Amino acid sequence: MMTKPYRKPGDMTELVSSLGWIEEDLSSQDGEQATDMGDHYSLNRRNSHIPMDLGSEDLEGEEEEDDEECGLDVEKASKRRGPKKKKMTKARIERFRARRVKANARERTRMHGLNDALDNLRRVMPCYSKTQKLSKIETLRLARNYIWALSEVLESGQSPESNGFMEMLCKGLSQPTSNLVAGCLQLGPSPMLLSKLDEKSGPLDAVSAQQAHALSFPSPGLPSPPYGSLEASHLLHLKGYKGATYENHSPNECNNGTPPYDGPLTPPLSISGNFALKQEPDSERNYTPHPTHATHYLSNHYPAPSMAGLPQGHALFPGSRYELPLDITFESFAAPHIVSSQMGTIYNE
């Protein structure tokens, strides 16, 4: 299949595509870049007819294109009025090239940083799976919904186990993502996780296991601890926040179907316990063991998954219609329930 050359309006990329130095440059750079990027870049470039575009002004008049169609462009370009462009010397071309290569590297780094941040966000979403990663857009949508739903829990005391909570979470999400979230919220903890907990802590009861887990999984990727610890102090703040902090926020209407949202959430969303639980081990940080809030949940959810007839690494959990990857963490979907039991405690006080 012939690939369509990338050509922006008015540029003269074809002009430069036949330049010998570009060929040289490509071949030498591909080697370097390939080591960095797993050949992605070099494959793209080698297999396509995309010329390296250095900008029309930089290369104008340097070389003629043998393509008929581009011959016209050359003619037009040569008759262009205005200040005469600086002649491109070999040294200048090399400087441009070097600058471009540096800019590309920076851009890659920038995008990697962005993706890392997105990964961190995925980890604190109420449905985290290493194998079944949410897309970028779905991650952002779910994040928005999650914030919205949790703020509803705080403000109106709505149960995170209610259908309303689920609906808020799934609003605007694609069907597969909605299914995933819905499936997660119907599940009990993954047996894999529970066995991990047992290994770590021995014959602990559910609460001790939770505590041990919270202690050993702080959140290195997040700005400041204790992001997700379920400290009693945080939980007790709930009461204070309710009707206090939020009253000060002016309503923030969204006009594009975005859920209503009453300003920034000052209180730590960490009440979900979600953040601290699923992070990598970091022995340098200390977290106060949280109180016995998860007893109810953990003691009632120990389903055995069925894996018959499902792809490797997937399981169908009792009570769920959805087939899920086994590496979905308990913490990913436990949060709402934990919030629920905790809220119950608090509001019953």
Add this chain to the structure above:
DNA sequence: TAGGCCATCTGGTCCT
């Protein structure tokens, strides 16, 4: 095979 998603390159714009 079409469509979704992604990584990358690129040039333009703004800012320091």
Add this chain to the structure above:
DNA sequence: AGGACCAGATGGCCTA
């Protein structure tokens, strides 16, 4: 001048 940010374009990969 150079870096950060952005949006457009492209090809590769994966899945329904």
